[in-house]
Amino acid sequence: MTISVSVRQVVGPQDAARRDTQGLRDGFVIEALFRPGEINLTYSHLDRMVVGGIAPLSEALVIDRVPETGTEQFLERREAAIVNIGGSGTISVGGKDHTLGFQEAIYIGMGEGPLAFSSRNPAEPALFYFLSAPAHRVCPTVHITREMAKKVVLGSAEESNARTINQYVHPDVCESCQLLVGLTMFEPGSVWNTMPAHVHDRRMEVYLYFGMQEATRIFHFMGEPGETRHVVLKNHEAVLSPGWSIHSGAGTGRYAFIWAMAGDNMSFTDMDKVPMDALR
Template sequence: MTLSVSTRQVVGPEDAARRNTQGLRDGFVIESMFHPGRINLTYSHLDRMIVGGVVPAGGTLTIDRVAETGTDQFLERREAAILNIGGAGTISVGGKDYALGFQEAIYVGKGSGALSFASDNEAEPALFYVLSAPAHRICPTVHITRDMAKKVHLGSAEECNHRTINQYVHPDVCESCQLVVGLTTFEPGSVWNTMPAHVHDRRMEVYLYFGMQEATRIFHFMGEPGETRHVVLKNHEAVLSPGWSIHSGAGTGRYAFIWAMAGDNISFTDMDKVPMEALR
């Protein structure tokens, strides 16, 4: 028997190459996620990733049923990773409370029930960044502190990309079905992320930029290596990256970003590196 598999892109590179700036933003950029007292979710058809922000202010917020998933409960056939990039807060999962400080995370396994969110101090509310992908098996729920994250140091000051990759949802830290999530920080004076660039057709990725001053901007590069485009992002904006697209950026000031992947495997190193001379 001969097995033949063809790949069809939901959003193809030819389409992206023809879009103007607003067209790129409409298709790939997620704005205005974090608003006090609200839950804002975006359902992407790129590996069915759901991306969103939860800001508890004025009471507890709950994610129970999301109609777009077609299931009775949000996590009935899904897993989730949630990172806090604001004030201290608490997430309740299956009747158990998890206290999350700044840059702490929780992985929540399939079938865990409703998620409830609260802030310790509503004057300085938690900013919960939610990532969810379909899951076919149950993995244990795990509270992940900054110290638990696996740290990988890359780049150099000379290349302006001296950075630390903090791997939160990763096989060396906690079990997951298909989510891989981490947080990258930079040394002073380093501005480039993910350069030299790469692609990975086996999975999509999404970046959330944060920790930026009001006037700081990220020039985020996307597109096929030979047909690149860019979008300009501010604090707390996210950008979706299909498997065929590079995902790299440079900031006008200090920043950090959360990256998350979903797709065919959970191997962090599964990527196709793009030589600098191939970029156009």
């Protein structure tokens, strides 16, 4: 079995401002995340975050040693969080099986050893969205349902951004070293996410957009507030966001997204809001 790993180096705001569309995509967008029967990982130098898609079919897929981390086992000095956005599937952690349904998650602590991923029905495979960051202590492994998630309601229908943030990996739900992970759902007719925009120089973030029709697109905005750019994303595409960049978007139809952060602290509200008149 082969694990595909793509390495993304850090880029600065001046570099990003000079890039054309393909250059922005090469640096920040993760395409073809879920490949049937494969493990597909992207190792980002932004806080050493690993972003992956795992889509098992009839055979289990295993993450054990990934040479890019320089350790004997992937989780030797790392923690991980996984959200299933496909059919029912099972993750084996330390010899214990955890079955994840649609939009259920699991946090996995440092040092848990190999991870095995399987789908209950290969005709309706699980789609495991995988996130990992360096860790400095062991935290308990926790299976997280949507009912367990901390819910934060934001926005309004009048501003086209009425949404509920389901905080999965969060200090009020489970312990972690630096990972914060959640899932944002929108009310019908609301299309804007993370607007008004913000930045948080102390943490990086990554968005995965999903739950979209084939023709639906997200116009995702990025860049420094005074030098914004955008990329157009389709279903199951992810985008990396450095601490200096805004991260906001609008969809042409219904969508949801999973956000994940890693960095200096665990405060979800640690952000620097950007006034609308500062955007260019």
